[in-house]
Amino acid sequence: MGCMNVVVCVKQIPDPATPGTLSPDTHTLVRDGKLIMDDSDAYGVEMALQLVDAAGGGEVTLVSMAPNGETSGLRTALAMGAAKAILVSDDALAGSGALGTAKVLAAAIKRVEPDLVVAATESTDGYTGTTPVMVAELLGLPSVSFSKKVAIEGGTLKADRQTENGYDSVEVPLPALISVTAGVVEPRYPSFKGIMAAKGKPVEQLTVADLGLEAGQVGAAGSRQEVVSVQPAESRSAGEIVEDEGDAHERIVAFLEQLKVI
């Protein structure tokens, strides 16, 4: 029986259903309220659970960096079946860029020494799509980003990596890092039993100092970038809206004719 220990990066974000706001002074996204697990990371959690299952042993550890000791999103992932979590929360982390975030995640992941690190290709609120591969570089690991299909055979991970016009079959020996696209697997819904069990699962809370990082490497200062301005975009005015009375296709034909497309 094999054994696979997997770390999944889980970002906890403001509910995307409510419109985001920027703080008036720093122009960074306001993250004060309750945070939830980024939907994009549900795929990573599911992928990890399936890989551990297929290996016949091992466990899934979650790693997250979030303000105010937030754990609600982690509880969702624990309810799906992850064994435990590490949360890095520290006031010094406010305003971190992708690189600062990656330094924190990498330092936390190092404590676990996993066989595999899984992240999403991009987060819903930050969408830089760079944090996971930064983590790989900081840990000295090979990576397969933008994976849309993943399997492990005899210590080698095989992934289909998205390209502009198809995909590449990529192979990488473990330990490694992958980022997975939405749709790579179908995330399970936490069961009632899972939700109850999640309440008792360990969540280790760490600070920047616990990880041996300097405050200047992370947070707003570490990001070494600033917002200059935020302004409404030149808005595209809505045109004509017509209810279809059975002849709307004629309106479209006329529109296309007018544009000389047909």
Added chain:
Amino acid sequence: MPLNTIWVIVDRASDDIAPISLELLTKARQLGATVEGVTWGDADAVAAKAGAYGATTLHNVGDLAGGLPGPAVAAAIAAKIAAGEGPDALLVPHNYDGRDIAARLAARADVPVITNIVGLEEADGGLVTEHAIFGGTEVLKARFTHSGPGIYVVRTKSFAAEESGGGPATVAALDTPDLGRTAEAKVVDRHVEQSDGPKLDEAAVVVSGGRGLGEAEKYALIQDLAKLLKGAAGASRAIVDAGWVPYSHQVGQTGKTVKPTVYIAAGISGATQHMVGMKNSKNIVAINKDKEAPIFSIADLGIVGDVHKVLPKLIEALQSRG
């Protein structure tokens, strides 16, 4: 910091240069700096074209031995930066390999990165970046505050590509330092999806379908209409994730950016991540049964109706025109 030298990642599309890199070379030239490219593989094959778009030198990382470009290209650039021979700014395509290169370089050289750039302008001797946020309803501008080089990751179609008429770029070997384990991911096979008709990101007409089509089989309506209009067929992420159509059809933040003469969205709600990829289309037609759907806020012609009724009639009308 003054912009004397700008390096551009010259990404490859089969034997050619990826269009996004031609856009970036053009922009770098307009910023008035010395423009140099960084590429891999057979650099001689693209030196003339890189030169024609403004690169004087093409730094070549060489053969990747089946590895993905990220680790080697990043390590080679990082070594140049460490030796004080790097650029003042690096422009990187916001695509798969581009983001890998930017991420590994940022981590290795401890240089910050700004992603999702849709505009760049010079100000006070530095660069100010432009970003479309909240689905393109607001424009955010940002800049680096440090003195070293910055990594700028730019989305496709942010700039037009124009030739400069320059001669071939001089190819110069760029040494790769020890990569440790980082380059162990190897490409063992490439799969290219064949598609007839124009490419999604080059077509004058794009017809996209979303979850409102109801089922995978109904995507044929989108393909038929696209074909009749000599256009390309696109999709929302919802139906790509559902497995109805391959990812290469996806339009939006994580998919393709399109700017056709006409974009027809059928059964697509208009989520911010979808709109970011198509809102700069010259004309937008939306068909949706919900008159409150956000897509109508940017449509030039909005049809409140059922795609199962409107699309077949539209297809029939176009067919009868011959």
